[in-house]
Amino acid sequence: MRRDTIQAPAVEVQRRTPEVLRRIEERCAGLLPRVEAKMKTLSGRDRRPEARLVDQAAQAGTVAKRVMWLRKAADYLQEGAAHLAACRKGCSHCCHISVMVSRAEAQVIARETGAHLNTAAGQFTMQGFEEQSETIRAATLQAYGAACTFLREGSCSIYSSRPLQCRLLLNMDDDDLLCQLIENGDSNVPYLNTTEHHIASVTVLGAHQDYDDLRNWFPKGMPA
Ligand code: SF4
Numbered sequence: 541m542r543r544d545t546i547q548a549p550a551v552e553v554q555r556r557t558p559e560v561l562r563r564i565e566e567r568c569a570g571l572l573p574r575v576e577a578k579m580k581t582l583s584g585r586d587r588r589p590e591a592r593l594v595d596q597a598a599q600a601g602t603v604a605k606r607v608m609w610l611r612k613a614a615d616y617l618q619e620g621a622a623h624l625a626a627c628r629k630g631c632s633h634c635c636h637i638s639v640m641v642s643r644a645e646a647q648v649i650a651r652e653t654g655a656h657l658n659t660a661a662g663q664f665t666m667q668g669f670e671e672q673s674e675t676i677r678a679a680t681l682q683a684y685g686a687a688c689t690f691l692r693e694g695s696c697s698i699y700s701s702r703p704l705q706c707r708l709l710l711n712m713d714d715d716d717l718l719c720q721l722i723e724n725g726d727s728n729v730p731y732l733n734t735t736e737h738h739i740a741s742v743t744v745l746g747a748h749q750d751y752d753d754l755r756n757w758f759p760k761g762m763p764a
Contacts, residue, residue, distance in 0.1 A: 553685040553721040560722060567717055568728055575712045575730045578624045590616045590737075597744045607648045607704075610741050614707040614734075621732050625710040626719070633719035634709045635691045637727075638683035640664075641703045642742075642749040646757040652701040653762060655690075661757045662750030666742055683753050685721050689761030690754070697762045703754060704741055708734040 554560055590613045597609030641649075643662050650657035663679070664672055690698045696706070710732040711719050718729045742749070 553723050553725075556723050556725070563717065564722075564728060567713070571713065571718075571728075571730055574714070578712050579733075582621055582624065585620045594737075594740045594744065597740075603644045603745070604648050604651070606744050607645055610704055610744060611707065613740075614704050614737060617732075617734065617737055618707050618710065621710050621712070624712060625732070626713045626715050627710055628716070630694075631716050631719070632691060632694055633716060633721065634706070635688040635696065636683075636685055636721060638680040639688060639703055639705050639754040640751050641705065641754050641757055642745050642751050643757075644745045644749055645703060646752075646754075649698065649701050649703070649758070653698045655698070655758050655762050656760050658757055658759055661752040663756070664751040666747045666749065666751065679753055679756075681724075683755060684725070685723075686755065688754060689758050692762070704738075708732065708737060 593609050593613035593616060597606045597613065600606045600609055646657055646661075649655065664676060688696075690696060690702075696702055712730045712732055718727075
């Protein structure tokens with residue numbers, strides 16, 4: 541989601557009509573060269589500030605400080621690519637898909653926002669991710685189309701505390717067509733590749749962490 545305050549109507553999951561599928565197919569046909577051209581312009585960006593911020597996170601003495609430095613690193617990465625992304629004020633598609641969050645990060649969000657943390661959540665671990673792939677896919681599908689519990693009238697109600705994943709989800713296409721939700725849809729969105737950053741985050745916060753969708757950690761969202 542873009543950094544601006546978001547005001548958007550709730551998104552709908554579209555039917556898989558031939559017309560919708562045709563539009564997606566046409567878009568996907570020319571996608572790769574367009575996105576590669578954008579990525580080329582990004583390849584010259586100095587990544588050392590981001591690496592330094594991740595180092596600061598690794599050296600921080602508390603989980604809250606580690607998360608704070610990781611957020612700064614994620615924001616640096618996001619800011620460098622945002623001008624090339626499709627993400628615009630008024631869009632909240634990515635608040636209707638799965639957002640995986642570690643227990644450490646969920647605890648920090650709970651402390652910062654006062655939202656009630658469901659401590660019984662945390663059904664996945666980074667170790668043995670392969671064996672859990674079916675369960676993870678099921679959880680991802682369950683979240684698909686369901687508004688994040690922190691989404692209020694189209695706005696993120698915990699914007700400054702939003703998860704690392706929310707900071708880094710950038711659609712590198714030219715508009716939101718591929719972000720639009722389609723029933724039983726597999727995603728074709730050309731998201732910015734942030735794998736390195738996610739691996740660094742897992743390493744800094746501890747690979748032993750359990751993970752879950754944000755909706756499971758915070759089923760009630762923010763107190764009214
Ligand atoms: S925390 Fe929820 S509402 Fe906020 S940006 Fe992430 S998905 Fe959207």
